[in-house]
């Protein structure tokens with residue numbers, strides 16, 4: 083396994099949840115990290131916290147991943163600041179709405195543009211740099227991207243898209259870089275999902291008690307594990323709470 087000390091990473095959706103935990107774990111490993119999301123105040127707080135704790139540089143790059151030019155600029159700024167790019171964590175994502183028949187077009191387009199377009203823009207901009215570094219390209223898929231989902235099918239479909247995209251990009255880039263999909267089941271973050279189900283629309287960190295769902299730090303550790311693989315790769319990792327299959 084490769085050390086991440088001194089390596090360069092980008093984490094999208096780093097202002098909360100899995101993304102913030104991943105930036106933290108990468109910084110702990112000695113990587114310099116560009117943290118990207120829309121909420122700049124959150125990113126600045128994270129930068130202050132991580133630079134105080136670890137010998138690392140955190141670059142705050144406020145970015146809306148649906149903005150193609152902003153995502154390209156994020157990648158270029160990171161390469162310029164850190165001298166290259168070793169790891170991209172395509173993490174920014176959200177769920178809105180519920181059933182297909184009640185979903186607004188705006189909700190549909192928002193999920194498609196953040197969860198799919200955003201990952202495409204970042205991947206496209208990062209590939210040349212990851213090829214140069216023989217780096218790691220990591221995607222947040224989901225349990226929802228592996229099985230049919232009766233609530234919020236559109237969110238689930240964006241995660242099927244993510245897995246399909248990642249696997250096909252992996253086929254395209256071949257031995258040039260590692261490509262990994264991480265598939266968590268419910269994680270205790272600010273993430274919410276609508277739908278007519280036990281998931282009431284409250285943030286998962288409120289909906290689930292500790293131990294009832296995965297913690298963001300556990301997902302972050304698996305992302306770092308994947309980022310360290312070389313010359314092999316972790317193709318896909320499923321991270322579920324132990325009770326995930328009870329009651330099926």
Ligand SMILES: NC(=O)c1ccc[n+]([C@@H]2O[C@H](COP(=O)([O-])OP(=O)(O)OC[C@H]3O[C@@H](n4cnc5c(N)ncnc54)[C@H](OP(=O)(O)O)[C@@H]3O)[C@@H](O)[C@H]2O)c1
Nearest residue numbers: 095097098099100119120121146147175268269271272273
């Ligand atoms: N939590 C779960 O149960 C779970 C399970 C499986 C997979 N996942 C996936 O894991 C990833 C992270 O989710 P999470 O649980 O950490 O959710 P979260 O706590 O709600 O965080 C989502 C992050 O995405 C960012 N984001 C949303 N829209 C964005 C945009 N247009 N541009 C840039 N950043 C944007 C948010 O930042 P700003 O609002 O500051 O922009 C935030 O940092 C997502 O892809 C999600 O689908 C989550």
